[in-house]
Amino acid sequence: SVNKKICKTLSIGTKANAICEMLTGESKAVFAKKFNVPRTTLNSWLENKDKILDVIDVDTFSVNRKRIQTSTHSDIENYLLAWLCQARAQSILVGGPILAEKANQFAAQLGVANFECTNGWLEHFKARHDISSRLVCREANSAPQLQINEWKSMTLVAILAQYELKPHCFNGIQINRLPVQYMANKKAWMVSTIFEEYVCAFKKVVLIVDNCPAHPRITGLKAVRLQFLLPNTTSHTKPLDSVIIRNFKIHYHHDLVMRMIVAVDSGKAFKLDVLMSITIMKKAWDLVEKKTIANCFRHCGFTCEQPAGEDNVLGVESEESSRFSNTIDQLRIIGLWPTDVSQDDFIDVDAVVSVSELTSDSDIVAAQSKIDKPDHDDNAEEDENNDTNIQHSLIKLAAD
Known part of the structure; x- marks a missing residue:
């Protein structure tokens, strides 16, 4: 045969x-x-x-797809996907009927005649972008583990293979001496314009970010590669969400409490202003150990290195956390700390506070319309040796 x-x-x-x-x-x-x-x-x-x-x-399709085939109404699909990402960022439960209605609304806004979001169109939309029936899953244990593993083993590996561990632009630059960047906004939010300026100031670099209304899909980038994480999987694929942010917040809040104690002991009223907050923030970030940062990046698949005898800092209470807990216990004994407020309650007090802009349907349409008008990343053609003006202080996360 x-x-x-x-x-x-x-x-x-x-x-x-x-x-x-x-x-x-x-x-x-x-x-x-x-x-x-x-x-x-x-x-x-x-x-x-x-x-x-x-x-x-640009995260156009799921990495599991075998063919690159776009939708007949790709503009409507792009707007719908951007709207869905915003809903997910707010942990809003979105089902098929709601998606269909939003697709029809975007079609009307764009003046697309004779469009109707059928079940077939919606299913193809979900398949192209790997959207499961469980459209919103905020907790780590509900994240699709198979997709997470495939993202780490395929997409992330393919991205990192094209970049050096230490870019040439950092030669001769003392990263630890770079100042903290401060930007103000009337709404006290992280807005997309700030993010765009931040991204376009980079040279040869890949930025891996989560899905957030303040993180638009910026087009026309040449030297900068903007890669988005899988939606609702940040606890598995985003190093900052692993332990780093919590470690930073423990240091910040402990320092804040100690300053309050000093004020009480001296008989002065405690006043917290923006300058003091920035000072505490800088000190707290410096106290986050390099080992913690490196292990979080390793845990999320950003390096294959597994050094012998590595301490597993993921999920392990730090010494600072123990000291903070002891401080709270002492304050509780003398009546200066509420009995019903735990350390976690204090640290996570801002967990539900909105920190990024919320975009309307018209904003989504306007943002997506910029795709055909790329005008970013002029730095790609500049001399790569002009590195002394670098003003970004958070790029050393995984290098050490």
């Missing part, structure tokens, strides 16, 4: 990962054997590498 040749179609994520590996210059024969595909298939991937990698860059 004659063996029939089986046609094998791999996912977009696998293709992107393979392309990044092939660009290192190793023999195609090695990769043909590794991915179990003929060389002609590898050549086809390389010919379409810009298209495939662009899909990964």
Whole structure:
């Protein structure tokens, strides 16, 4: 009997990962054997590498999809996806009927005639963007583990393979001496314009961020690669959400309480202003250990290194947390701390406070309309040696 040749179609994520590996210059024969595909298939991937990698860059489709096929009404789909990301960021439960209604509303706003969001269109929309029936899942234990593992093993690996651990722009720069950036906003929110300015000031770098109304999909970037995490999986894929933020907040709140105690002991009224808050914040960030940051990045898949004897700081109470707890116990004994307020209550008091702008439907349409008018990232053509004006102080997170 004659063996029939089986046609094998791999996912977009696998293709992107393979392309990044092939660009290192190793023999195609090695990769043909590794991915179990003929060389002609590898050549086809390389010919379409810009298209495939662009899909990964802008998070257009799920990395599990095998074909790059856009919707007939891609503009409506883009607006609907942006609206859904905002709803998810607020932990709002969104079902199929609501999505269908929003799609119809966007169609009306855009003046698209004879559009009706059918079940078929909606199912294709969900499939393209890997949206499950459980559209909102805020807790870590409800996050889709399979998608998280695939994102770490495919998308993240493909991204990191194209970047050096230490960019050339940091040569001769003492990162720990860079000042804290301060920006003010009347609404006291992180807004998309601030984020855009922050992103466009970078040179050769990849920024991996979570889905948030203040994080728009900026087009026209050349030297900057903006990669979004999977929605609702930040506790698994976002290092800051692992332990780093909580560690920082413990240091901040403990320092705040100690200052309050000093004020009480001296008979003075305690007043907290913006300048004092910035001072405490800088001190708290400096107290977050490098080991904590490195392990959080390692836990989220940003490095494959597993040094022997590594202390597992994930989920382990720090010494600072223990000292803070002892301080609270002492204050509670002398009646200066409410009996029904725990350390966690105090640290997480702002957990439900909105810290980013909320965009209306018209804002979403306006933002998405900028896709056809790229005018960002002029720094790509500047001299890479002009590095002395770098003003970003949070880029050393994983390097150490």
